[in-house]
Amino acid sequence: MIPSPPPGNGGPGKRVEDFMELHGDTPARSIVLRPPGRPGFVIAPKEPRASLPAAPCQTCSVRRLCLPGSLDDRSQPIFDSLLIGRRRLQKGQKLYRAGEPFLFLYAVRLGTFKAGLPLNDGDEHVSAFHFPGDIMGFDGVADGRHRTTATALEAAEACAIPYAQLMEACAGSTELRKRVAQLMGTQLVREYRTTQLVARHLSEARVAGFLLLVSGWMRERGYSPREFHLRMSRAEIGSYLGTSLETVSRALSLFARRGFILVHSRRIELVDEPGLQAFEAGDHGLGRAFSAAPVVTA
DSSP: OOOOOOTTSOOTTOOGGGTEEEOTTSTTOOEEEOOTTSOOEEEOOSSOOEEEOOOOGGGOTTGGGSGGGGOOTTHHHHHHTSOOEEEEEOTTOEEEOTTSBOOEEEEEEESOEEEEEEOTTSOEEEEEEEOTTOEEOGGGTTTSBOSSEEEESSSEEEEEEEHHHHHHHHTTOHHHHHHHHHHHHHHHHHHHHHHHHHTOSOHHHHHHHHHHHHHHHHHHTTSOSSEEEOOSOHHHHHHHHTSOHHHHHHHHHHHHHTTSEEEETTEEEESOHHHHHHHHHTOOOOTTHHHHSOOOOO
16 A cells, blocks of 8 residues: 655645645745645755756656556546656755655656765765666655655756655556556665675675666666666765775776776776676685776776
8 A cells, every 4th residue: 555645745635736836936946835724834955956847758768667657548647637847957966855854756857866865974875876767755755754865966857746646646546556556666676686785795796786787777778788877986886885985996997807897987888797797696706806906996
């Protein structure tokens, strides 16, 4: 069963537009919340985020991976009735921050994002990377506030889907309800795969697994699985895998020396995918080769 909106974010039977106005005429597109019987208050992002008119889902290149991907003819008009907007971000800008009220799910239309979990020491643990077609923001369903901060790793666009409206639409469409649950499950499976990687004793095997994961994500989106650009830094990859920047750099150098990959700064070319798969599976044969490998910087 899909969770209903948390208290304060609009319950079942209340349309989101009854208490929320989106002012698209300002660069930051401030959000005015108007709970019934209470004065409105404003939540404005800390930095400008350009708002754009919604683009038809039918023309989106990653539609099949996103919410409307497998909807039938009856459910599609229900989904099309949602008030979906777009937000354009530059590299380094935040789409939402940990602690902010949860109002929207975000579908990545263009670009790459990272999700960062704040740590007690003020640092950040990278918990996920999101590519076109991914849905971000499910972390806010639990208690009505985002647990992570979503940051654009390059120029990017995301579609903002009002969660309260989406739940209302799900009440009238079994297919849409199944699709939302399916996408939640897809994210859980991805998190399990990440847990498998991090559980590996050898950090270099985690890096090999990560490259294979990215290759698979590129293949799903119709991009080349053999040659791709890593939008995240070595440090961000290390944070995601629970290892260090230096280990990631040395692992890439080792893989290049063994002929598994070619490295051109952040551009990776998979030359010997079976060899990389074997390395991840446990055929390491490192000996002293790893400690002697030069560091690849980015």
